[in-house]
Amino acid sequence: VAKKKWRVDDFLQFLQTARADATVEAYRRDVEGFINWSEENHHSGPLAIRHREGRSWVAKKSRDGYSPNTIARQLSALRRYFGWLVKEKVVPLNPMVNISAPKGGTKLPRVLQRREIDQLFDVACFGDGFFDDMTPTIALELRDRLTVELLYGSGLRVAELCGLDPASFDTDRVTMQVLGKGTKTRTVPVNAPSRHLLNLWIPEGSRVFDENCVRGQRDPKPLFVNRIGNRLTRSNVRRILLGLLKARGLNRDRSPHDLRHTFATHLLDGGADLRAVQELLGHEDLTTTQIYTHVSKEQLKEMHRKHHPRG
Numbered sequence: 223v224a225k226k227k228w229r230v231d232d233f234l235q236f237l238q239t240a241r242a243d244a245t246v247e248a249y250r251r252d253v254e255g256f257i258n259w260s261e262e263n264h265h266s267g268p269l270a271i272r273h274r275e276g277r278s279w280v281a282k283k284s285r286d287g288y289s290p291n292t293i294a295r296q297l298s299a300l301r302r303y304f305g306w307l308v309k310e311k312v313v314p315l316n317p318m319v320n321i322s323a324p325k326g327g328t329k330l331p332r333v334l335q336r337r338e339i340d341q342l343f344d345v346a347c348f349g350d351g352f353f354d355d356m357t358p359t360i361a362l363e364l365r366d367r368l369t370v371e372l373l374y375g376s377g378l379r380v381a382e383l384c385g386l387d388p389a390s391f392d393t394d395r396v397t398m399q400v401l402g403k404g405t406k407t408r409t410v411p412v413n414a415p416s417r418h419l420l421n422l423w424i425p426e427g428s429r430v431f432d433e434n435c436v437r438g439q440r441d442p443k444p445l446f447v448n449r450i451g452n453r454l455t456r457s458n459v460r461r462i463l464l465g466l467l468k469a470r471g472l473n474r475d476r477s478p479h480d481l482r483h484t485f486a487t488h489l490l491d492g493g494a495d496l497r498a499v500q501e502l503l504g505h506e507d508l509t510t511t512q513i514y515t516h517v518s519k520e521q522l523k524e525m526h527r528k529h530h531p532r533g
Contacts, residue, residue, distance in 0.1 A: 377485035
């Protein structure tokens with residue numbers, strides 16, 4: 223990829239000041255993919271890209287079988303990239319403005335049913351006094367349980383969970399400060415089950431885990447680390463969730479982000495104000511939060527279909 227004339231490295235460096243590493247990597251893939259297409263079609267640099275070329279790229283993506291959602295995401299990345307080129311005076315206009323992705327059905331977020339949540343967090347699985355004797359096995363179970371509890375109980379993004387430190391919590395561990403998208407911080411409440419597990423984890427559970435389960439030097443800052451002592455990664459969190467789902471006999475076709483979707487949907491089902499949910503989730507735009515109202519309606523229709531005699 224001829225990065226120099228396209229200023230890709232400069233653009234990525236600009237993004238790194240306010241975006242998570244995974245987000246920057248996604249931008250890199252999308253922009254470099256577009257540049258590859260451009261070079262193959264003899265568009266030698268950003269000045270050669272006009273509105274017509276943008277529409278041609280969208281049409282090619284559609285013919286290649288990419289979903290409308292994927293094309294829309296990549297188009298958004300390209301708008302951001304060309305918008306940056308305009309600010310840098312590399313190009314006079316953003317050629318991706320007013321180009322739309324193909325229409326497609328809105329994909330509703332996947333949520334766990336209430337019975338699945340009850341089963342996932344079934345305290346009977348632990349029994350009375352389960353955490354009293356903090357063995358290495360118990361400490362590992364505690365870490366995993368607390369990880370999943372925070373995802374559902376506070377609606378955290380996976381990156382926000384992985385970024386938590388003990389210092390993220392207030393003195394009573396009733397609230398925490400999380401670092402969201404665009405390095406924006408917000409205050410999120412900690413529910414009672416999470417608070418109970420946190421008090422077991424800090425400091426005793428964490429100490430037992432570190433002494434017995436961690437190989438090598440433990441990073442002293444994070445709330446949670448993996449077995450090599452580093453801050454938890456997305457793949458670590460996914461494995462933790464899948465392990466708990468399997469242990470509880472639940473469908474393993476779930477992702478950690480589904481717990482965030484479930485958090486929002488269950489709040490709205492319980493009568494929470496939409497704007498309050500928006501604030502808890504850290505959404506800039508209310509329309510992003512409104513998708514969960516559609517999930518609730520779909521669940522109501524499904525319940526009617528299943529249980530009404532003439533459904």
